[in-house]
Amino acid sequence: MEESVNKMSDSQVVPGSMTAHEVSSRYSPLALAYIGDSIYDLMVKKHFVLISNMQPEKYHKKVTSIVSANAQSAFIDSIMDKLNEDELAVYKRGRNSSPHTKAKNASLENYLKATGFEAVLGYLYLSGNMDRLSEIVNESIAFVG
Secondary structure, eight states: OOOHHHSSSSHHSTSSSSOHHHHHHSSSSHHHHHHHHHHHHHHHHHHHHOOOOOHHHHHHHHHHHHHSSHHHHHHHHHHHGOOHHHHHHHHHHHSSSSSSOTTTTOOOHHHHHHHHHHHHHHHHTTTTTTHHHHHHHHHHHHHOO
């Protein structure tokens, strides 16, 4: 395992080492959504840990209300007109993908919208656009807030 990690080149693991076009063309929308889901979860958790000191179950309740598929779907609907052309294209690819799973507590439509939203976050992260990524995550926290 350690050897395989050491064999990876920096361009494979450093966000921002690829252009936005390279990220969009190299990774499937589901791969972008997969990393986007993790980044989103981490950023929302970080937000609450930095602004408050709660018991873990209270953090979990707060974070879950924001990162749920239903919340993501409602949020992406609210900012659709604020996405640039590239972000919108990535969103549509994610939304129109064929995931092999479904959220337990969301309709298929909301789940697909959330997948598109997560794909945008993954795209922004891998292309190194941290300012835009932070802007969207902060807006989503305030939206559900």
